[in-house]
Amino acid sequence: MDKTRITRIARHAALAGVLIMPLHVAYAQDAAKPEMAPSAVQTLSGAYLAAKQARENRQPDIAAQYYDRALALDPDSEVLQQEAMFAYLADGRFDRGVALAGKLTDNADVGKVARIALGLDALRQGRFDAAIEEWQIGDTSDLDTLLLAQLASWADVGAGRTKAALARLDKLQGATWFAAFNQYQTGLIAALGNDLPRARKSLNALLDDDGSAQTSVDAYLAGAEALGRIEARAKRKPEALAAVDKGLALAPSYEPLTQLRKQIDDGKPVDAPYASARNGAAEALYILGQAINRGDGQDVALLYFQFAKAVADRPDDKLLTALAGIADRSQQVDLAISYYEQIPDGSPYRRTAELQMGLDLWQAERKPEATEHLRTAVERYPDDLQARLALADVLSADKNYGEAVEMLDKALSLAPTDSPTLWNIHYQRGIAFERLKQWEKAELDFKKALELSPDQPQVLNYLGYSWVDMNRNLDEGLEMIRTAVDLRPNDGYIIDSLGWAYYRLGRFEDAVEQLERAVLITPADPTINDHLGDAYWRVGRTREARFQWNRALAGQPAPEAADVERIKQKVANGLEAGTVPVKATAPDAAPTGDRASNDVRSSAPSQPN
Structure with missing residues (x-):
């Protein structure tokens, strides 16, 4: 195949984003499991487009595999050699990249990188003057x-x-x-x-x-x-x-x-x-x-x-x-885990590796392993603040709020009084208390978090929404949520809180306006879609309401079983007539409604410092 044809394929890849989208989605969902093994790809265009998309998704390991296949089909294409060299070098396949670099030193586009790689290869072989010569660029x-x-x-x-x-x-x-x-x-x-x-x-x-x-x-x-x-x-x-x-x-x-x-x-x-x-x-x-x-x-x-x-x-x-x-x-x-595993015991970087491995195991859906890994880290580093916080993160994500509170109690005792993360520890403990239906303790923590750092949109959103939902401090609570939206105008979850607060106050037109903004920013979230469906129903837009409820059923992350049944009932029967004023709740109860704050759903385990 000549250079002109492979260039046309490259141009097609840049222009035909819609055609490539299914592959992009597959990679984004599971980088380690492409839809088709590279060896099974039979066409140059298929291998090239898959490699190109993997590079754009910052997955050099997958890109390198598809470039292997593409070069097997057309080993003389200089365009393929250029792109494959970058993929190999980025994937750590240095020798394979250097082999291509030797063919590309005069290339106007990639010659500089090729010569840097060749110089490094000479340096590691002890050919120091040859390395310097390559670097005369x-x-x-x-x-x-x-x-x-x-x-x-x-x-x-x-x-x-x-x-x-x-x-x-x-x-x-x-x-x-x-x-x-x-x-x-x-x-x-x-x-x-x-x-x-x-x-x-x-x-x-x-x-x-x-x-x-x-x-x-x-x-x-x-x-x-x-x-x-x-x-x-x-x-x-x-x-x-x-x-x-x-x-x-x-x-x-x-x-x-x-x-x-x-x-x-x-x-x-x-x-x-x-x-x-x-x-x-x-x-x-x-x-x-x-x-x-x-x-x-x-x-x-x-x-x-x-x-x-x-x-x-x-x-x-x-x-x-x-x-x-x-x-x-x-x-x-x-x-990432494979790199962290190479860091030996006794290294000053081992603690960070241990904590991050635990969080990565959680992200990889190896949740029991993640929790046990971080428990071991806490035992190994009992006075380490970040170890306690990492374990608290996964415990909260696993809805083990009681033990999360214990970890956060210890974290507060370990944190310096001037620590910039102190507000966040109070905030996270407040969430855990709220989930445990211990509202008075939760409220104290949220207030303390705002005392330590007054302009934190997550805290303003959580406390403000909770007050509105419990029919307490309505003006102050609504103003807190508005402030949170001003601080994060592109955060769909916080905008959803404002819309849902309006809904709880019976201000349905205002609710629709805010919830439509939220769903534009975060279109696949089931809770936001569910809320917008409710607001549409209240203003008489019943067909659009059912559409949003059906979107909620298909949303990601998938709604829980109890929510699925509740939403299906709404699709079938709609909502009861009448307004939905906020309801006073018992002083020690958590807020009513299907969630107290979008931050619970959107938060992920934090990274160790």
Whole structure:
């Protein structure tokens, strides 16, 4: 097949989104189970379109499998080779990506990435000058200029040219934000070359500049760790502790530093920051990857992390954590778990891995396993705030509110009085109390959460709706919900609360207006559809009401069995005549209605910090 035909397929993939949609939905629902195995795809267009869609869904493992199939059908297509190279590199199939990179160095679109990959392959083979030659690339962005200079410096180190490596970084011209990254890399290279005065000067310059942490928190914390290690190995304990403490002042619970500080304080041996050119190059890729690891930069960050993993001569726990984090954000929980499992006991990243694995197991519908996993984590880390909160999350999600309250009680005793998450612990405990029908306790927690953080839309929504539903503090409650909507104007769940509050007050036209907004934003939620159906019925739009009730029955997540029966009754018989004023409830009762707050339905287990 020629390049023109594969280009037409690419154009068709971009224009025919409706035709591709079923495949997109299948991947979004279960990334690990595509509708058809790649080996079963018989046409080039089918394999190519499936690979393209998987890439757009940030599923490089699936994309790589379909590109394998597409290349088997048309091995000479340069367009296929370009896209497959990216998929292979993003999936960590470095050797396969490099094999294609060798064919694409002169390609205007992908030649730069191809040459970076080839240079890294040369570096890990010890061909340092060949690596530097590959990285002589013109017309680069600021980020590329910085990365290539740092990689070339580490190749100089590998070739035994430490002074040349430092000189290369010294003469690098570019954006003002280069400084923090270069100070860190200079400190590492100088330390490896046993130029300790130069290492100290560079790393202290990094740590003494308040702007460094704003440029890159990761470079700043890594600089504090590196300087702490350098000073500890030089038997300068006060200086080592001072360096570590500068990092802890920025991130008091950052475990690589808390563990290192204990080692230094106890007089235990401390490893050097980085002991090889390969691992130094991997660190440069990791630090820059973290700097762009958000939003649209996530795809480039993934490429940097996979490059780092390929070039390093040993696994790096923080790199595995970063790869797992990207997998988590892409809803590839099995892949994330596989990365977390590689982090060994004793690593400062193991605690985060344990907690996140528990949450990922829950997301993967392995709920009993998730709960037991997090129980074990709490036993292992009994005084760890995040462990308690993670277990409380899954207990609440499993409607085990009594035990969730116990976890949150302990979390409150562990949390510092100035903790920025303190409001959320009270909020989560308030939800658990409300679910247990202990409203007075719930109300105290919600009020405390607002005292600690007055403009939290979730809390305003939950407390305001609850008051309206119980016929208490009606004006204040309705105003709280309106404020929550103002703070989150595109949150369908909170807008639903406002609409349902109007409904409970008998203001049906206002309810319809808000619930129609909510259903536009969150069209498949069964509760919102059910509410809109009720409001339509009350204003005489009975056909539309039944349509919304039927949508509620087909919604996701599926309504519970009792709700299904109740909605079916409405489809068959409609609603009883008359208005629906709010009803006073007993002081210790939970709000009436089919839910107290949309936040219960929309909330998911939080991520450990």
